[in-house]
Amino acid sequence: MPLPPAYAPSPLSQATRLGMDPYGLLRDARDAHGPDFTLRIPGDRMAVFSDPERVKEVLRLAPSQFDASEVNVPINLGPNSLLFLDGDRHKRERKLLMPPLHGERITVFGELMARLTAARVDALLAETSPGASIDLMPEFQRVTLSVIVASIFGVIDPQRQRELEGLTLAWTRAALAQSVFLVSMMTSGAKVRAFLERKTNASLRSGAHGRASLLRPLPWQRLADAKARVVVRLREELAACRAVDPERRAERSDILALLVDTQDEQGQPLDDAHIIDELLTLLVGGHETTATALSWAMHHLLSEPTALAKLHAELDAAAPEGPATPASAWTPERVESLDYLGACIDESMRLSPIAPAVGRRVVGPTTIGDYELPAGVVAWASIYLVHHDPAVWGEDAEVFRPQRFLDGGRFKANQYFPFGGGNRRCIGAAFANYEMRVILAVLLSRARVEAEPGVVNQPVIHGFAVTPSQGVRVRIRPRSA
Numbered sequence: 001m002p003l004p005p006a007y008a009p010s011p012l013s014q015a016t017r018l019g020m021d022p023y024g025l026l027r028d029a030r031d032a033h034g035p036d037f038t039l040r041i042p043g044d045r046m047a048v049f050s051d052p053e054r055v056k057e058v059l060r061l062a063p064s065q066f067d068a069s070e071v072n073v074p075i076n077l078g079p080n081s082l083l084f085l086d087g088d089r090h091k092r093e094r095k096l097l098m099p100p101l102h103g104e105r106i107t108v109f110g111e112l113m114a115r116l117t118a119a120r121v122d123a124l125l126a127e128t129s130p131g132a133s134i135d136l137m138p139e140f141q142r143v144t145l146s147v148i149v150a151s152i153f154g155v156i157d158p159q160r161q162r163e164l165e166g167l168t169l170a171w172t173r174a175a176l177a178q179s180v181f182l183v184s185m186m187t188s189g190a191k192v193r194a195f196l197e198r199k200t201n202a203s204l205r206s207g208a209h210g211r212a213s214l215l216r217p218l219p220w221q222r223l224a225d226a227k228a229r230v231v232v233r234l235r236e237e238l239a240a241c242r243a244v245d246p247e248r249r250a251e252r253s254d255i256l257a258l259l260v261d262t263q264d265e266q267g268q269p270l271d272d273a274h275i276i277d278e279l280l281t282l283l284v285g286g287h288e289t290t291a292t293a294l295s296w297a298m299h300h301l302l303s304e305p306t307a308l309a310k311l312h313a314e315l316d317a318a319a320p321e322g323p324a325t326p327a328s329a330w331t332p333e334r335v336e337s338l339d340y341l342g343a344c345i346d347e348s349m350r351l352s353p354i355a356p357a358v359g360r361r362v363v364g365p366t367t368i369g370d371y372e373l374p375a376g377v378v379a380w381a382s383i384y385l386v387h388h389d390p391a392v393w394g395e396d397a398e399v400f401r402p403q404r405f406l407d408g409g410r411f412k413a414n415q416y417f418p419f420g421g422g423n424r425r426c427i428g429a430a431f432a433n434y435e436m437r438v439i440l441a442v443l444l445s446r447a448r449v450e451a452e453p454g455v456v457n458q459p460v461i462h463g464f465a466v467t468p469s470q471g472v473r474v475r476i477r478p479r480s481a
Contacts (some may be wrong), residue, residue: 004036015041015185016210034331037249046378048221050385056414058381059422066360072189076196078277101431107332114327117442137471140291154254171226176463292465296352302451343402349418353383354465
């Protein structure tokens, strides 16, 4: 059988709606054609599967069957980024980056996560007038960026850290803008990345990134300059790390030191360009997606007062000192004991996954179920549709009910996969999950957060993540008040 039935609206209409209303597009196509259907955008086709058995087949595709370099992600992280590597090179790179993002290495950063969150929450409470409305989403972005910068670089000069964070935020906010995503839908993510990479390299060679923005009026010039400024700063940090005595560097636990001391398969140290691309990948992937997941978690908690009250009770029992709980008290044992908090995070990622699907662009004829996908088609395992399937989750599949993750229900990898699946499952999943626990625990033990009335959020795509259109508008005050 050929591709699944094609959804009727024009490719241009589907591309636009994918950016502005991704979940609605998937729901409408499913209602029109059932669990398997084909979406069309200019120059591309996605065969979408939402039956868990079909999803299993997509996630089990061998690395030789798909091309990761053609993934439709517009941000130019560099050709050496793990996100765009295939085959053996992807396997080696994944093995290299896995250790600092898993196991005991994660909990080493736990106190840092708590300390940075507590400092930002306290500053926010001091800065915010009683009853004033704020958006928590950029606050989550600041905290998660501070965490990943400290994890990558270790202890660096505070001023330099603030400058690097500012440069990174300026670049990522521009690169992940909805307009950039829509352009990638009309052309392709690979073409957009290649174009922006050429412009970035030209900016680095000419020094244009140091000129006044008025002299660089075109949007792609400004976007290229923004990345070039980050690259210049990363090169400085890399040079400083290489200059450290090897014995002293071996005592460090940061990711940069690990990369500097790593050798490739020929026994040679990784070159600067390779390391820079992986640092960029960690900077972007290590803060933007986690901040988005935190934003959705707060959105759902604030929409369900009963769940929020139950979470407050768990936090009060775990940290009776309340707002006075020191950052050092959030030990791995205490954080991991917060079962209901973990369930709230899991349930939020079920209802609002930050990616609508896991995509695999097949390189040759590929059979999925009864369908024969030709080379070049993207096989999409729809995270969103599977996560909302009543056959898997029951009649209350649309309801935020964290308890479902505590009632003994164990869900298979083809039923619950917010971090993707197969051999390309998100490498930072464990790090992100632990970080979300720490940040929410510290925030909600120190502050009382209430939703801003009248704010209506819609899921929209920014870059490679589905985000709440209005952020997380809240009113915040000290927990003791």
